[in-house]
Amino acid sequence: MSKQAQHWEKTRGLLIVTLAIWFVFSIGIFLFGAEMESIGGPFGYPLTYWFTCQGSLGIFVILIFWFANRQEKIDEEFGFSEKGDD
């Protein structure tokens, strides 16, 4: 397999993991909104309420930075990272 094909395969793998996490916190947990309601969440908010106003939002922020770092590692591994810095 060419270097480029391997790079793309890893990139696609990372995409699948990223989208899986995204799916859980944007869609998956809200299938159980009513069930999570009675559970206490962080800072004493009801869990469903906390996810909708802070939890999912914050997880998305962290997820994007994590994704960006992982992708940079993959690019470096195959020598595809850009020259120069941002």
Added chain:
Amino acid sequence: MIKGNFIDNLPKVYGIYTGGFLAFIIIMAIGEQMGMSAKAIGIAFVAFTVAIYAIIGYLSRTAQADAYYVAGRQVPTVFNGMATAADWMSGASFVAMAGGIYFKGYGYMALLVGWTGGYVLVASLLAPYLRKFGCYTVPDFIGTRYGGNLSRFLAVVVLTVASFTYVTAQINATGTIASVALDIPFQYAVYVGLVSILLCSMLGGMRGVTWTQVAQYIVLIIAYLLPVFWISNKMGAGFFPHFMLADEVARIADLEAQFGLGTVKNSAADLATVPKGLAGITKAHSAVNATPWAFISLALAMMMGTASLPHVMMRYFTTPSVKAARKSVGWSLFFIFLLYSSAPMLATLSKLSLIDPNLATGIIGKSISEVQAIDWYQNWNQANLMFVSDFNGNGTLELNEFFMGGKAVVLATPEIAGLPYVISGLVAAGGMAAAMSTADGLILAIANALSHDLYYKIIDPKAETAKRLVVARVLLVVIGFAGATIAAMEIQGILGSVIWAFDFAMSGLFFPLVLGVWWKRANREGAIAGMALGLASGMGYLIWVRNGGSGFLGITQLTFGIFGSAVSLVSMVVVSLITSEPDAATQKMVDEVRVPSGKSILGKQH
């Protein structure tokens, strides 16, 4: 001033700017103490901030195509994040979001999840690849990846439909705030707003818009957070509201039960006496009040729409590298998060301060005549944003007898909580910044697509740079005036639906964009089918539902993009597969897009 080492000096420049703005707030506060009138403070806030944006717009003037279209591709990640956040958060986010949460609770908060979760799709599926492509506009990518004028043209059509739906609402919001703050009639205020918007973008294009959007973000975030923290502290609810309002949320749930929320219903005759646009509290504040599908479908539509809206995507064309584009999406969402996570807190503080009889500001349970005598009630009643009526004739205000406009949560809560007027002036400046920055991004997206893709790429490929930029600026003004004219007609109910813009964009563009990178087999015929049928079916569904159609699968007029994009996906895949695969050159181009290093597909000047 904006040359050479300007980029290195950005933190210093915006640091001084932020300090200057805070000093201005303090001067206004002192002015208020010394007897400056409320009206003068409002005018000072709006005029001062708009003047600063205009100066930034002037200093960013340019005659270079890549500076005009993509800010010279040298915007650092964090600053691009701020600019995107301002670009993204519209007048509606600023003024209406807390109100939506206040009235509709959980069901509305699907928008919070949708308008943030979409950025994960932007970062992982699209932004870095489009940045590598080196395009100036979103249709530029479609036109080059799939080839042919028809695909480029259809992308321009989808972009224009989605963005124009959005922009009239923003110009309207700018006009509303200018009309209140400057005390001039709305019909004129709309054009004052428009001129302010054009001052930022006309001379410098994307470069001007970028640096004004950063400045606008700083104003709008201060204007949103300062009152939230202040009110929370004043009420004794906690010095850091985001982590400390659990008791208040629980207290609201108790009060809802105590006041018989949902059991005491108003008759239709009673409701007919309530002024148009005002609503009572009829839904639970924090409890789950929507079905899983209602919540998820709305969130999903907004997420896919986010990843298809060209004015957001084009912000990531301005970063220095592919790597920077990815990081920049993270920063964008971080800056958006600061405001979005505060909106539910503001809604909580606002609601509790109004309905809790134990608080001095609480009005439920007081006598109607007493409430009608309160100063702030009279002000906001006059502004047509508050209304009480003694439906059951017992002389006491009940929960179901109190009505408010959605905007009042952001606009009136500072006054209700007893904050000085300077905060209201600040909020007006923040709302203006939010609406202007989004309007600028949208008008620029449309004008750039028309000037670059329609005029330069399709009509006159030999045009000189100078001529192209003149055309771009003329279009900017024309589109701005068209938007303002429609906004001045105040048919907001039809055109103001920001949510529709997301559905239109996702119907026509989501899959052609994503598959352009992720599916090599996708070809021109498929993309054309995907855009045309996606947009047509989405629009058809909307028209059908609005004309009394029952819809299916619980897809409403707010989520019709789910239907449109499904049609788009199926038709794109089917048509691609029954026609021949893209030529070798196109396949090689896709391979190159997938790798961050190396030259971009389109040259620096194209």
